[in-house]
Amino acid sequence: MAPESSEQPALEELDRAECLRLIAPGGVGRVAYDDGEGPAVVPVNYTVDGESVLFRTSVSGRLNRSLLSAVTGGQVRAAFEVDHFDEGSRTGWSVLLRGGAHRLSDDERDKAVRVDPWPGGEREAWFRLAALEISGRRLLGT
Amino acid sequence: MAPESSEQPALEELDRAECLRLIAPGGVGRVAYDDGEGPAVVPVNYTVDGESVLFRTSVSGRLNRSLLSAVTGGQVRAAFEVDHFDEGSRTGWSVLLRGGAHRLSDDERDKAVRVDPWPGGEREAWFRLAALEISGRRLLGT
Numbered sequence: 001m002a003p004e005s006s007e008q009p010a011l012e013e014l015d016r017a018e019c020l021r022l023i024a025p026g027g028v029g030r031v032a033y034d035d036g037e038g039p040a041v042v043p044v045n046y047t048v049d050g051e052s053v054l055f056r057t058s059v060s061g062r063l064n065r066s067l068l069s070a071v072t073g074g075q076v077r078a079a080f081e082v083d084h085f086d087e088g089s090r091t092g093w094s095v096l097l098r099g100g101a102h103r104l105s106d107d108e109r110d111k112a113v114r115v116d117p118w119p120g121g122e123r124e125a126w127f128r129l130a131a132l133e134i135s136g137r138r139l140l141g142t
Numbered sequence: 143m144a145p146e147s148s149e150q151p152a153l154e155e156l157d158r159a160e161c162l163r164l165i166a167p168g169g170v171g172r173v174a175y176d177d178g179e180g181p182a183v184v185p186v187n188y189t190v191d192g193e194s195v196l197f198r199t200s201v202s203g204r205l206n207r208s209l210l211s212a213v214t215g216g217q218v219r220a221a222f223e224v225d226h227f228d229e230g231s232r233t234g235w236s237v238l239l240r241g242g243a244h245r246l247s248d249d250e251r252d253k254a255v256r257v258d259p260w261p262g263g264e265r266e267a268w269f270r271l272a273a274l275e276i277s278g279r280r281l282l283g284t
Contacts, residue, residue: 011203028227028234032174032181038219039174039181043227043236061153063238063277077180085170085185092170094185096205135205 014136019095022082022136024048029082031055031129033101035066042067046080051134053080053097054104056126068103068125075100080129085139095136101129156278161237164278165224166190173197173271174221175243177208184209188222193276195222195239196246198268210245210267217242222271227281237278243271 014022023029026047032039042063046055057064070076078101085092104126156164165171168189174181184205188197199206212218220243227234246268 011200027229028225030172030183030223030225032183032221034176034181038240039176039221040240041172041174041183041221041223041238043223043225058153061279079174079181079183081172081183081185083170083172083185087169096183098180098182137203 010140012138016134019134019136023095029080032079033070052128052130054128059125071101071103075102078129091141093138097131097134099130099132101127152282154280158276161276161278165237171222171224175212194270194272196270201267213243213245217244220271233283235280239273239276241272241274243269
């Protein structure tokens with residue numbers, strides 16, 4: 001049996017509508033981008049706006065500054081991942097959005113759905129990742 | 143006050159030893175890599191071996207195949223992220239390892255710490271990400 005056909009049904013692909021439904025409540029997601037030294041991943045608070053995710057982060061902190069620097073002045077390819085796993089039952093799901101991220105202007109920011117970031121302090125950089133591709137998987141347990 | 147100095151102590155940087163201590167139990171982490179079409183992120187089961195993380199994934203599935211393809215035949219820059227957040231208290235931590243990932247040979251695989259993957263089915267591709275850089279942050283709540 002070829003490896004391609006040996007996957008058991010414990011892992012199922014999710015369609016776009018189900019992916020959007022799962023991430024709709026917002027919360028914590030992870031943005032991945034390239035800062036010129038390879039991939040980096042930063043957890044952020046997010047909210048969903050159509051087929052985009054909106055998130056904001058501090059302008060301080062090295063990784064945040066590299067995200068800001070990568071995105072400022074244009075759009076960069078980025079990925080946004082949200083997941084939920086239950087260690088006990090070994091079930092869960094993950095959703096991945098891939099597309100372009102750009103920093104919101106003050107005007108766009110004012111119109112955007114409000115994101116409530118957890119950490120205190122200055123939280124000035126807002127971003128939108130518009131999904132070109134949405135995929136997800138559900139882990140049904142073994 | 144400049145944005146750089148307005149960060150409140152609610153977010154603290156973690157040192158390397160604390161990062162390694164936090165991720166030591168293993169479980170679910172997220173590997174970020176570039177598949178030629180920008181960043182992608184895949185959740186995987188992992189275990190820690192010194193300053194490396196070992197993880198394995200199916201050879202099937204589009205993202206897994208792109209990871210396999212990116213890593214096969216050499217080493218690729220990758221990032222590995224582990225976090226734990228409590229929605230109620232708005233506290234938590236995240237750790238990021240950045241470095242090179244390579245696929246383990248059968249020999250290396252036999253010597254490696256055993257990783258117990260959750261999904262059933264064929265789980266043949268093993269990887270090691272050796273950390274060149276380890277960073278982390280703890281969110282103390284607001």
